[in-house]
Amino acid sequence: MPATLFLPAILAKLADAKQLEVTGATVGELVADVSARYPALEPRLRDASGEPYPYVTFYLNDEDIRFHGGFAATVNDGDELTVVPAIAGG
Amino acid sequence: MVTHSQQPPRDLPALTHEEILRYSRHLILPDVGVEGQRKLKAARVLLIGAGGLGSPLALYLSAAGVGHIGLVDFDIVDVTNLQRQVLHGTSDVGTSKLVSARKRIAEVNPHVELTTYDVPLTSENALGIFKDYDIVVDGTDNFPTRYLVNDACVLLGIPNVYGSIYRFEGQSSVFATKDGPCYRCLYPEPPPPGLVPSCAEGGVLGVLPGLVGTLQATETIKLILGIGESLAGRLLLIDTLGATFRTVKVRKDPNCPACGTRTLTTLIDYEQFCGSPHVGGDPKVSFNIPEITPIDAAARLAKGEIDIIDVREPHELEIAQYPKVTAVPLGLLAAQIAALPRDRDLVLACRTGARSAKAVQQLQAAGFTRVWNLAGGIHRWIDEVDPTQPKY
Numbered sequence: 001m002p003a004t005l006f007l008p009a010i011l012a013k014l015a016d017a018k019q020l021e022v023t024g025a026t027v028g029e030l031v032a033d034v035s036a037r038y039p040a041l042e043p044r045l046r047d048a049s050g051e052p053y054p055y056v057t058f059y060l061n062d063e064d065i066r067f068h069g070g071f072a073a074t075v076n077d078g079d080e081l082t083v084v085p086a087i088a089g090g
Numbered sequence: 091m092v093t094h095s096q097q098p099p100r101d102l103p104a105l106t107h108e109e110i111l112r113y114s115r116h117l118i119l120p121d122v123g124v125e126g127q128r129k130l131k132a133a134r135v136l137l138i139g140a141g142g143l144g145s146p147l148a149l150y151l152s153a154a155g156v157g158h159i160g161l162v163d164f165d166i167v168d169v170t171n172l173q174r175q176v177l178h179g180t181s182d183v184g185t186s187k188l189v190s191a192r193k194r195i196a197e198v199n200p201h202v203e204l205t206t207y208d209v210p211l212t213s214e215n216a217l218g219i220f221k222d223y224d225i226v227v228d229g230t231d232n233f234p235t236r237y238l239v240n241d242a243c244v245l246l247g248i249p250n251v252y253g254s255i256y257r258f259e260g261q262s263s264v265f266a267t268k269d270g271p272c273y274r275c276l277y278p279e280p281p282p283p284g285l286v287p288s289c290a291e292g293g294v295l296g297v298l299p300g301l302v303g304t305l306q307a308t309e310t311i312k313l314i315l316g317i318g319e320s321l322a323g324r325l326l327l328i329d330t331l332g333a334t335f336r337t338v339k340v341r342k343d344p345n346c347p348a349c350g351t352r353t354l355t356t357l358i359d360y361e362q363f364c365g366s367p368h369v370g371g372d373p374k375v376s377f378n379i380p381e382i383t384p385i386d387a388a389a390r391l392a393k394g395e396i397d398i399i400d401v402r403e404p405h406e407l408e409i410a411q412y413p414k415v416t417a418v419p420l421g422l423l424a425a426q427i428a429a430l431p432r433d434r435d436l437v438l439a440c441r442t443g444a445r446s447a448k449a450v451q452q453l454q455a456a457g458f459t460r461v462w463n464l465a466g467g468i469h470r471w472i473d474e475v476d477p478t479q480p481k482y
Binding site: 008054055057062066084085086087089090 | 139142144228231232236253255256257261276279281286288289292294327331332338339340341343
């Protein structure tokens with residue numbers, strides 16, 4: 001399924017874009033798609049075993065994927081995936 | 091409508107004639123009125139940090155008539171703070187942020203009762219400080235304190251008005267309301283130390299903490315008044331460059347050790363939890379890393395005995411320079427390791443020595459044995475070797 005991936009500035013520089021079109025049937029497949037295209041991005045999106053980090057939250061539309069099966073969460077045509085890493089500045 | 095049910099009932103204080111005139115524009119607002127203003131006067135709000143977020147928070151909550159404000163900070167006003175920390179002025183540089191804040195708040199609104207805590211917030215003192223407040227507002231600049239603030243708020247049942255910033259982007263939410271999620275529901279664990287640069291390392295747009303801090307002040311006032319729709323259960327994402335605000339859902343995690351299973355019954359060692367040996371946003375990493383002083387490095391450089399590798403970003407090199415360097419931004423170091431000589435003494439350098447310490451570790455991990463960190467970075471280089479250049 002085609003979906004749109006939104007990256008925060010800290011990660012966008014690794015993909016040269018804040019917004020990317022990605023394809024996959026699950027969130028994990030979307031992450032795999034963008035990781036294949038931008039290898040520098042991969043270690044910021046998933047750990048060595050391919051799982052999400054506890055300090056990088058993925059929102060499929062406006063839902064945290066942790067409560068919808070994690071990377072197994074199903075993607076529908078036109079969905080938006082937003083990556084929200086923890087930041088601490090104040 | 092979300093109401094702040096944790097706040098114990100309390101007789102609301104009366105407003106003086108001067109206060110009635112001062113708060114006129116609140117009093118004529120239908121959702122505030124005299125009763126709302128008296129709620130604000132009765133409220134006790136604790137601000138963690140008197141920096142970028144703490145500045146607009148302290149100014150606007152004081153101006154709005156919050157009766158009692160607590161302020162926790164142990165920092166000194168630095169000239170590099172002034173680009174965003176509007177609570178402090180040029181004449182305050184070198185003085186305590188709390189002294190500066192007290193002076194400014196008294197000028198903004200002399201009716202505010204201010205309590206200052208000139209200490210780092212710790213697991214030992216947090217509960218004792220927090221227990222006297224209705225709302226805690228998190229304006230800190232580091233992960234250990236954010237988890238500490240969260241856990242203390244959850245344990246005491248005090249709402250935690252959260253905001254954080256990075257470069258051009260910010261986040262805000264309200265955690266630890268009666269049935270709402272907490273910071274750990276959003277981020278169960280912190281990132282490893284060094285992965286997310288601090289404002290001191292990565293920079294921050296000066297108006298960004300103004301934007302996020304005023305949103306936190308707004309949420310705080312809404313909680314006190316019991317009006318509007320709280321950000322509890324939602325995370326507001328702010329992108330100043332894209333000029334976008336959007337909210338996403340924050341769900342209460344039934345497995346959250348703080349607010350879900352409640353297996354976390356006491357405050358822990360947050361430095362250890364976050365894996366960091368330091369407090370604050372600009373770590374001076376020197377643990378187990380060989381260092382060289384700027385004076386020694388300059389002497390050895392003049393004899394051609396060392397190579398300096400500058401790991402700062404290209405836009406920083408325009409501000410102040412080391413002589414005769416190889417410039418390799420930290421993010422590109424891994425890709426260029428093969429091109430670096432292993433048979434030379436290499437001195438890694440940056441602005442203050444934190445990023446170059448990471449670079450030394452990276453090269454050590456790649457098998458380099460002749461690598462040193464330039465202690466104190468270009469700041470100390472300017473102090474001790476070349477005072478003609480500007481610090482930044």
